[in-house]
Amino acid sequence: MDPRQHDQIAKWERRWIAASGLMSLMFVILIAYSLATEGVNIAQSASRGTPQQLLEQPIFAQPGVRATGPNAYEVSLVGQAFNWTPETVRVPVGAEITFYLTARDVIHGWQVENTNLNVEVIPGEVSRLIATFDDVGRYRVSCNEYCGIGHQNMIGWIEVVPASQLVQAEGGAAEDVAADGTVDGAAVYASNCASCHGASGAGIAGAFPPLAGHVPDLLARDGGRTYLVNALLYGLQGAIVVDGTNYNGVMPAWGNLSDAQIAAVLNHVTTLDGSDDPAFAAEEIAAERGQGRAAADVLALRQQLAIP
Ligand code: HEC
Numbered sequence: 029m030d031p032r033q034h035d036q037i038a039k040w041e042r043r044w045i046a047a048s049g050l051m052s053l054m055f056v057i058l059i060a061y062s063l064a065t066e067g068v069n070i071a072q073s074a075s076r077g078t079p080q081q082l083l084e085q086p087i088f089a090q091p092g093v094r095a096t097g098p099n100a101y102e103v104s105l106v107g108q109a110f111n112w113t114p115e116t117v118r119v120p121v122g123a124e125i126t127f128y129l130t131a132r133d134v135i136h137g138w139q140v141e142n143t144n145l146n147v148e149v150i151p152g153e154v155s156r157l158i159a160t161f162d163d164v165g166r167y168r169v170s171c172n173e174y175c176g177i178g179h180q181n182m183i184g185w186i187e188v189v190p191a192s193q194l195v196q197a198e199g200g201a202a203e204d205v206a207a208d209g210t211v212d213g214a215a216v217y218a219s220n221c222a223s224c225h226g227a228s229g230a231g232i233a234g235a236f237p238p239l240a241g242h243v244p245d246l247l248a249r250d251g252g253r254t255y256l257v258n259a260l261l262y263g264l265q266g267a268i269v270v271d272g273t274n275y276n277g278v279m280p281a282w283g284n285l286s287d288a289q290i291a292a293v294l295n296h297v298t299t300l301d302g303s304d305d306p307a308f309a310a311e312e313i314a315a316e317r318g319q320g321r322a323a324a325d326v327l328a329l330r331q332q333l334a335i336p
């Protein structure tokens with residue numbers, strides 16, 4: 029064997045080693061550069077518990093924005109398939125914002141586009157993240173961990189406004205309450221229901237039942253009115269058939285919405301196809317609250333409606 033052949037190989041090997049060394053160096057430089065220009069923002073785990081315990085904490089029972097000091101705010105957010113509660117968060121520019129995030133069902137990812145805010149949102153865990161927005165604007169929040177069939181609709185917003193423009197936010201409800209105190213059912217629907225049932229209530233065959241034209245059918249049956257109120261307050265789980273299509277999914281409970289919001293959204297979904305106003309009243313919702321029903325109990329209520 030010619031020993032020079034080994035030299036030849038060693039030379040190319042050296043070049044490859046140099047090339048990969050150079051690449052590592054480039055990575056280090058790029059990381060240092062992005063740390064210097066973008067900063068680091070790593071979420072911390074603030075507390076743990078069962079998802080239910082965490083959701084019962086005051087900050088998550090009434091998620092939203094609260095002032096905690098001069099130019100300091102606290103924002104609590106709940107992620108669930110397939111939306112963020114509240115959907116829109118309004119905070120002042122330049123203030124220190126502490127975000128607390130948790131999930132109701134599965135793991136979601138909370139990413140504020142074009143910023144370095146990116147947190148994994150985990151059921152049973154509260155993630156804390158501190159941020160300051162230097163520019164006024166409307167920032168889009170998307171879910172970046174695949175969480176189910178409506179994942180791509182899981183969009184939220186952060187509106188960063190001049191401090192003078194900030195009306196003290198009252199939880200997530202402010203958006204759909206008009207100046208005269210009436211609740212806009214279409215706005216409640218757009219924020220909470222459209223991600224699954226579709227903007228026009230057409231649903232997705234096999235996954236999310238249609239509501240337009242179907243809810244008046246449910247309402248017309250004996251017990252239909254009470255059933256609808258319960259489906260909103262306690263959710264619905266189990267096998268159902270709508271217009272000959274099978275569904276066997278889970279609808280989360282909407283008990284975090286106020287009585288007036290639930291009444292308004294029920295009026296909205298009942299009249300999507302131009303049916304008469306069923307005039308659900310907040311008192312009717314209040315009467316069914318606090319019964320501690322489960323989504324499966326609501327299925328039993330539905331079975332009593334004798335749907336063909
Ligand atoms: C996460 C997705 C999702 C969201 C958001 C959602 N739903 Fe549902 N909804 C479902 C699923 C899934 C079902 C069927 C459950 C089953 O298969 O048992 C359902 C069922 C229903 C039903 C009962 C239909 C029937 O035939 O009995 C009504 C009424 C309803 N939803 C209204 C609403 C309203 C109003 C909102 C907003 C406040 C809403 N839903 C938000 C997924 C969702």
Ligand SMILES: [Cu+2]
Pocket residue numbers: 107108109110135136137171172173174175179182
């Ligand atoms: Cu998600």
